[in-house]
Amino acid sequence: MTGDDLRILIVDDHTVVRAGLRALLEGEPGLDVIAETGDGKEAVRLAERLRPDVVLMDLRLSDTGAPDGGFGGIEATRRITAAAPGVNVVVLTSYSGRGDVVRAMEAGARGYILKAGPPDELFRAVRAAATGGMGLAPEAAARLVGRSAEPGPVLSEREIEVVRLLAQGHSNRAIASALFVTEATVKTHLVRVYRKLGTENRAATVSEAMRLGLLELGAP
Incomplete structure (x- = not known):
């Protein structure tokens, strides 16, 4: 780790997935994982306290609808971008449906990457988001282009x-x-x-x- 490394917070409710992402990211020069969690509320607290450059956010956290008021990846993204300006969120998910892509972007995400995609796409998305750009998997970009050509309803x-x-x-x-x-x-x-x-x-x-x-x- 150097002072110029991009600092990353991983948010995913599967421990094995978090471990795999940490190993992948820390094996790439210039990237450093500073914390991880599987809980949406904790993700917001960590983002506010640690101010990472990028938050890698699982779209569908399993605590959505929990009796303690837990929430999923879209709501966590929305709260992080509101409470911690300058912290960029990249959504990492298995789903490429247009509705998911649009909701993530509207919540303030700066990137949308598929878990099944190549590692280089993830690295590019993280670096793009950290510098104020947009990091989109080709499938996600195609969904957004399709939406601009044919606007449709967006559900909460x-x-x-x-x-x-x-x-x-x-x-x-x-x-x-x-x-x-x-x-x-x-x-x-x-x-x-x-x-x-x-x-x-x-x-x-x-x-x-x-x-x-x-x-x-x-x-x-």
């Missing part, structure tokens, strides 16, 4: 969670239980989703979300 992170559970066949009561909210709140989310997507029922909503890339097959 919670609305995406509701539609994802809807796609898994859950009732409003089951969705409410999973997200620790009331059934009335779930119904409110669904009304908003129907309006945004121009749909009138659950099946059509899931189908339209899939078509628009707001929801991927096999997404947890």
